[in-house]
Amino acid sequence: MNRRPILWGVLIGLVSAALLAPWTGSALGRLAKARAGLASAIAVTKVPASDTAVLKPDLTMAGVDATAAIRGRVERLAHGGGVLVETVLPTAAPAPLVMVQLRVSGPEKAVLALADAIERDRPLLRFRSWRVEAAEGGGVRLSGVLVGALR
Structure with missing residues (x-):
């Protein structure tokens, strides 16, 4: 070459x-x-640091025992509407948030009214996921995960 x-x-x-x-x-x-x-x-x-507020203080819950506060709120609203609260269990969540698994059953109108009242009431709680299915006896069962913010 x-x-x-x-x-x-x-x-x-x-x-x-x-x-x-x-x-x-x-x-x-x-x-x-x-x-x-x-x-x-x-x-x-x-993303803001964890020490900054996620929501306004009037929309958040005091961090003493948020799960008990959510349970009390759900039971109070359910008792007024004739809905059975089956389970309210705490779930792991990132630092400024609190999550609770919820399962309620009763007449369709009462269960839907309960879900509406939970989301409209203060402090702020929102359903992260939810599911409504038919239950025995002609009612419905709502199961889902509620998310709220701590102060």
């Missing part, structure tokens, strides 16, 4: 790289600026 074509190829490659160096340098500079801008935008939109 002849070395002359290989040397010409290497020489043409080096000359091309030298001629394209200014455009390559400016492209790399613009890329670095874009990456820095992206990093600063991400830093600005970071």
